[in-house]
Amino acid sequence: MRKKIHFLFAATLLASCSVKQYQSIDDGIIVSVKQNSKTDVQKVRIQVLQDELIHVSATPDAAFAKDSSLIIVAGKSKVPYKIETNVADSVSVVTSRLKVMVSKINGGINFKDKDGKLILGEKAGGGRHFTPIEVEGTKGYTVRQIFDSPADEAFHGLGQHQADEFNYKGKNEELFQYNTKVSVPFIVSNKNYGLLWDSYSLSRFGESRPYAQLNTVFTLYDKKGNPGALTGTYVSNEKGVQNIERKEESIFFEDIKSIKKLPQNFPLKKADVTYEGSIEAPENGTYKFTLYYAGYVKVYLNNQLVVPERWRTAWNPNSYKFSLPLEAGKRVPLRIEWKPDGGTSYCGLRVLTPQPAEEKNNQVWWSEMTQKIDYYFVHGNSADEVIKGYRTLTGKSQIMPKWAMGYWQSRERYKTQDEIVGNLKEFRKRKFPIDNIVLDWNYWEEDSWGSHEFDKKRFPNPQGMVDSIHALNGKMMISVWPKFYKTTEHFKEFDEKGWMYQQAIKDNVKDWVGPGYVGSFYDAYSGGARKLFWKQIYDNLYPLKIDAWWMDASEPNVLDCTDMEYRKALCGPTALGSSTEFFNTYALMNAEAIYDGQRSVEPNKRVFLLTRSGFAGLQRYSTATWSGDIATRWEDMKAQISAGLNFAVSGIPYWTMDIGGFCVEDRYVSGQQQYDKNGQENADYKEWRELNTRWFQFGAFAPLYRAHGQFPYREPWNIAPDTHQAYQSILYYTNLRYRLMPYIYTMAGMTYFDDYTIMRPLFMDFAADKKVQNVSDQFMFGPSFMVCPVYKYEARKRNVYFPEGTNWFDFYTGRYITGGQQLNMDAPYEHIPLFIREGAIIPVGPEMQYSTEKKADKIVLYVYMGQDGKFTLYEDENENYNYEKGSFSNIAFNYNEASGTLTIGEQKGKFDGMIKNRKFVIVAVSKENPKAFTYDAAGKEISYDGNQQTVKLK
Missing domain, CATH: 2.60.40.1760 (glycosyl hydrolase (family 31))
Known part of the structure; x- marks a missing residue:
């Protein structure tokens, strides 16, 4: 009996502890x-x-x-x-x-x-x-x-x-x-x-x-072996300037505060700067380094070139990371070769010691x-x-308007009304497809940033400009910043409500325009400020019937190249609290302002926003992101592949980049002749054309297809004449983009209805193949296309890994390739390697000059045999939100390999303007019957009236 009492007491005690x-x-x-x-x-x-x-x-x-x-x-x-x-x-x-x-x-x-x-x-x-x-x-x-x-x-x-x-x-x-x-x-x-x-x-x-300064981790030695510092040597290429050699206790010139430690009154632009000596590690292990650079830089560590030459423009530095195992007490030579590319330029090298075991x-x-x-x-x-x-x-990703799936032309910048309209006319004259043309910053008078008013001398008739673009069957996107000069009425409207960040005003921070003007950013964390931001756009720009909004500098970038603490001061305090706590979500709040604003006044017109920054949830505001002011270098083009893929995996499906890069090396803009006296291309211009060609080839398979950048101008005819293979290749891929519009727009629908991802790392579709987990330079464009960009100058081949679990067809020849192997594939100037997986069903539409020019009443339907396949064609009204109310249609295609039959399902759903009768031309491609992809291939032609049909393909 006593044992039972003890047991009950213990059970009760345990239960009471659990309750607590x-x-x-x-x-x-x-x-x-x-x-x-x-x-x-x-x-x-x-x-x-x-x-x-x-x-x-x-x-x-x-x-x-x-x-x-x-x-x-x-x-x-x-x-x-x-x-x-x-x-x-x-x-x-x-x-x-x-x-x-x-x-x-x-x-x-x-x-x-x-x-x-x-x-x-x-x-x-x-x-x-x-x-x-x-x-x-x-x-x-x-x-x-x-x-x-x-x-x-x-x-x-x-x-x-x-x-x-x-x-x-x-x-x-x-x-x-x-x-x-x-x-x-x-x-x-x-x-x-x-x-x-x-x-x-x-x-x-x-x-x-955080990364640490070199001297807080290593024992430093100069080039002569003396402890305490590295040796910094500054060699000027200007006559009469004395060279400088000095001790460098750290390499940290990374912001507008720390660059003051560089030699004063020394002309850095085009100078040759070397930091050299040795580092001695305190413990064995792998050390992680981060290089911060503007200008040209190389890094040698332990007499190895660990960072081949990289470049960024002076005002927009970049970071690059590398690692190296080091031994305790062993001196390792370090050499940094830096050629600054501006009077103000940045360079830094910091380090992390081996990671603690609990984190490693x-x-x-x-x-x-x-x-x-x-x-x-x-x-x-x-x-x-x-x-x-x-x-x-x-939040759901909205379906972008169909025109957004087409080609966009932009530059920094169209300076007049005639320039932007004239360039769109040139596209139409050349029969070069385009949907959207973009008006970048500074269309206002020089001292009126944030006024949302056009400079009347350069843009005398804004309504006529927009109307002309629409008459040419184009759309127009305009740059709208969250930045306001303090002299504008819009600034004053925010300021009197307490909705402007004040630090830049207090410190009299001037920007880079003209003599420099003082302004700041509005506080997007305030609901009232967001409504006012939209109201100012609505009052001044929306009546023009502008189609899309470009939200630049939405980090927010109040001032370039500041240290982190001052940056927080510049963008706060916010309406919700300190900028320390609310540091990364400005772009999300800013996007909400325009999305909610436009849907409140015109609820059935699709919103389109493009922002330079973003955060989790951005997709719910019909917002795309681009990769910012990247450089025009091959390594930067390559970096966009992995950057875009990781962004896609982050759950935000619409991403784009400046095709060709934004910031341009001097060698491309120095005014050199394109051709020498013998009619040969200048070496730099030759490389410029190939770089742009390869970037367009890649960009045609990004979720959004958009060219932008500083001079040289980025219109295809300004890159190369129409007889040049660069122009012809760019035109080829632009036409291909438009012919694939039924496929691409279906993916847009899938992002909403199926939470689909358009630009897909290989591991998303071939997870069972462990070899694809680290493949960062190939990707799937939707379910069918494997895209393999070329990112090395004068490369005419590249290695391609073909994931196992399926076999593949060469897009250009129809050649059959077995999966699970790596091959060195041809990559001629005109083409990148492009492959179609077995079981793919690809609808090909008509040739078009803009995305809604023609209805797809005749579709060439490619069926790549070898395994079962499916594809469901999605269509809707293209520019409104009726799809949210059920106004759309689907046609399911299912291929059965065993029977060799293609079933075209019943058309389900309906919407205004829906095609009820169309033709399908079915082109079967197989290992035994390879076929190159062509737009007007012969095949089985059938008439389709919306009812299910089955077609025998073998």
């Missing part, structure tokens, strides 16, 4: 954890949003800070789940697909699938760290979260960065917004999950520590300031399912 340690809430549980210090976690909350979507919060406080996410739109839904306490030290939340186990001892979490297999686990003990921080009277925490990561895990996403890194396993990325850098705190793992980190402050992935090769998140740890776990059986979950959390 966790509580049930409407959508999950809160687990309370005993603290050993005030900065240990005290509460962990698990909320079930869907069977495979889990919200995790953790705090060292007695209660959770109020949820106020800027990125999450998913509401609470009644998802069945149960709570299990049958494991002694854990409590579990169990859905039909997941089991989320929380330790009652330390709050550590393990995510398991329905079969009990571990998907993701926090580091033993929870892997969390909270450090109190207070900014401008608001308290918060600097936080770190570590997850265990197996050796074969891969991470992709994080937005768009320029160091040409693809798989972030074992790597690190600092997450902030910058011209050419777009940070999105979301990763997709090859372990079939994604993680969305809900913090808006400066953050880091993969490494919680694990998944690490760090944020400077947040109220609590907040993250979202997304599970799915594929990368597509994970991205679908991400969009469930952050």
Whole structure:
């Protein structure tokens, strides 16, 4: 009897402890954890949003800070789940697909699938760290979260960065917004999950520590072997200027403050600068370096060229990362060769010591300031399912207007009304397809930035300009900045409400225009300010019937090349709190202003926004992002491939770049003749033409196809005459883009209805092939095309990996290629390697000069035989939101390899203007019957009236 009493007492005690340690809430549980210090976690909350979507919060406080996410739109839904306490030290939340186990001892979490297999686990003990921080009277925490990561895990996403890194396993990325850098705190793992980190402050992935100055890590030696510093040698190429040699305790000239440490009154432009000596490491291990550069730079370490020549324009530096194993106490030679490319130029080299064991090769998140740890776990059986979950959390991607799928022409900049209209006329005269032409910045009077008023001398009739563009069947996008000179009435409207950032005004910060003018940015975190921003656009620009909005400098970039602390001062405090806490989400708020504004006044006209920055959730505002003011170099073109692919995996499907690069080396703009006296191309111009050709070939398969940049002008005839192979190749791929419009616009529909991703890393479609996990220079354009850009000058071949699980057809010849092998493929000047997978069904439309010129009443339907295939043609009304109300149609095509039959399904759905009767010309391509892709191929022609038909192909 006594034993029974003891057992009942013990059971009651355990139950009472359990009750104290966790509580049930409407959508999950809160687990309370005993603290050993005030900065240990005290509460962990698990909320079930869907069977495979889990919200995790953790705090060292007695209660959770109020949820106020800027990125999450998913509401609470009644998802069945149960709570299990049958494991002694854990409590579990169990859905039909997941089991989320929380330790009652330390709050550590393990995510398991329905079969009990571990998907993701926090580091033993929870892997969390909270450090109190207070900014401008608001308290918060600097936080770190570590997850265990197996050796074969891969991470992709994080937005768009320029160091040409693809798989972030074992790597690190600092997450902030910058011209050419777009940070999105979301990763997709090859372990079939994604993680969305809900913090808006400066953050880091993969490494919680910042890069350090060389002299704080290494013992430095100059070129003669003396300890204490490297040797800096400054050699001028100007007559009468004395060269300088001095000690350099660090190489840190990375912002407008630190460059003051460079030799004063020394003409840096075109100088030859060398930093040399040796470094001695304090411990064995791999050291990670980050190079910051403007101008031309090379880096040699241990007598190896670790950074081949790179270049960036003086006002827009770039970062590049590399690693090297070093031995403790061993001197390693270091040499940096730098040729600045402006009177103001930047150079820096910083380092990370070997990573602590608890972080090394694990998944690490760090944020400077947040109220609590907040993250979202997304599970799915594929990368597509994970991205679908991400969009469930952050919002659907809208279908862009059909014209946005066509070609866009832009330059910095069309300076007059006649220039922009005249260039569009030239496109039409040449029968070169185009949909959209762009008016970049400075169409206002010089001292009136933010007025939204045109300079009457250069743009005497803005309404006539827009009308002329529309009469030429073109669309017009215009640059609208969140920047306002303090003398404008628009600035004053914001300022009197307290909606302008004040630091630039206080410091009298002048920009680069003319003599320099003082202005600042509006506070997009204020709801009232967002409405006023739209109202000013609506009053001044919207009546012109402009078609799209270009949101430049939306990082926000109040002033180029500032240190991080001053940058925060320039863009805050915000209406929601300090810019330390709300640092990365300006572009999201700014996009909301125009999206909500336009839909409020013209709810059935599709919004189109292009922004230079972005954040998680941007896709819900019908917004695309471009990769900023990148350089016109081959290595920069290559970096756009991995940048675009990681941005796509970050869940935002519409991305574009400046085809040809924005910032141009002097050798391309120095006014040299294009041809010498013998009629041969100037060497630099020859390279310029090939670079643009290769970039157009790649760009034709980006989600959006757009050329832009500084002089030389980027219109195809300004790149090369129409007899030149460069012009002819650019025209070929532009025509191909338009002929593929039924295929491309279907993908636009899929981004909304199926949460599809247009530009696809190979691992999305061939996850079973482990060799594709790190392939960063090939991608799928939709389900059918494998695109292999050429990014080396004068390359006429390139290696191509053909994923296993399918076989392939050469687009240009129909040649059959077995999957699972790497081949060195032809890459003539005119073409990039392009391949079609077995089972592909590709609809080809009519030749067009703009996207809606002709209806696709006759479609050539290519069927690539060898395995079963399917494709569903999507069509709607192209420019309105009636698709949200069900006005669209689908025609499903299904090919069965065993029977050799193609079934064209019944046309489902309807919309105004729908084609009810059309012809299909079916072209079958097989291993036995290879065929080159041509627009007007012969095939089986059938008439289709919307009813199902089956066609025998073999």
